[in-house]
Amino acid sequence: MDLKETDILGDGIAQHWYYRSKAAAMIRMLDGYVATSLLDVGAGSGFFSHHLLTHSSASRAWCVDISYDADSDATTAGKPVHYRRAIDSVDADLVLLMDVLEHVDDDVGLLKTYVDKVPVGSRFLITVPAFQFLWSGHDDFLEHKRRYTLKHLESVVRDAGLHVRQGAYYFGLVFPLAAGLRLLPKGAQPSPPRSQLKRHHPLVNSLLNTLCTLERPFMRANRVAGLTVFCLAEKR
Template sequence: MDLKETDILGSSIDRHWYYASKAAATMRLLGTTPYRRILDVGAGSGFFSHHLLTHSSASEAWCVDISYDADSDATTDGKPVHYRRSIEAVDADLVLLMDVLEHVDDDVGLLKAYVEKVPSGSRFLITVPAFQFLWSGHDDFLEHKRRYTLAQLEAVVRNCGLTVKQGAYYFGLVFPIAATLRLLPRGAQPSPPRSQLKQHHPLVNTILKTLCNIELPFMGSNRLAGLTVFVLAQKP
């Protein structure tokens, strides 16, 4: 996750409808298959690793991000978390790339590099923002290169030698709201680079979280539309 968004939401990030719902979707897609060691690529604050360490049997996480000032170590729920600017081969059985591939010019090259660092059988959970037509100043603010369709992300994953296990869109019920807001005419000038993520009134936050909770049981079958693309894949 992007550190710019961590700065905006601060300590309340786990209560924000977007991140709370995304964490719940991550848990649902991973299912009951056990995993021990997490490699979190482009981890930022490590929000998703921390969530999985707290809510699953995972025992250790390696969070990698070039934005870290220096390597460091910490714990979450008594489990070790290693923050690294880079990493070589690691015996991880779950690799996270949560909103990472859209930040780089060569998405296939980056993903391939990490496929080579982990053993056969490792699972990859990847998320990216959906649909290029939803491009806005939010993407400029986060320095995105592109947005994806589900088919495009699945193609990237397969080009890296991974087997797609499941692919879906999420945030489908809030998609019409977000699409309307982003596509409303704003005159001749494009929207300025700024984050659309913000602290909401508790009532608004609850409503949006409830919509996502309603969608959650059905997300695995949503190949139509949403704000985020999820793909779960595995290294043969």
């Protein structure tokens, strides 16, 4: 989770429909893959690696983010978590880049850097925001460089030297609603840079979470549309 948005949700992150559903989709995309060591690149608060440590047999995690004030160590579910501003080679067998590549000018170069840091056989799970036409002040607030199509992300992944195992869109059922809101006429003024993440009424939060729950069993077959692009890849 981006550190710029941590204060918005506070301790309600795990209950928010977006992060709750995205964490569950992450498990779905891994399709039973059992990881021992995690490398969470651009980890921010470390939400996704914490979720895997709590809900899987993964035994440790390295969370890397240049935004950290200093290196530190902690535990989640009794398992070690190492927060680092940078990292050399590491024996991680699952690398997470959850909404990271859209923040850098050279997405292939950044991904290749971490491909070179882990052993052959390591899996990579990558997410990015979908479709450039959905650009809004939310992207400006988070300092994004671009949004992606599924084919674009898969091309980046291959160019970095990885083998694509699975690619899919997610948040497909809420896509029409979100697209409609973002494409409403706004007059001459562009959308101001601000986060669109917010706490919802429990009923709204539950409804959106239900839509995502209904979608998840079929998400791996969705190559049409969604708000997020997922890609599972492997270093061979």
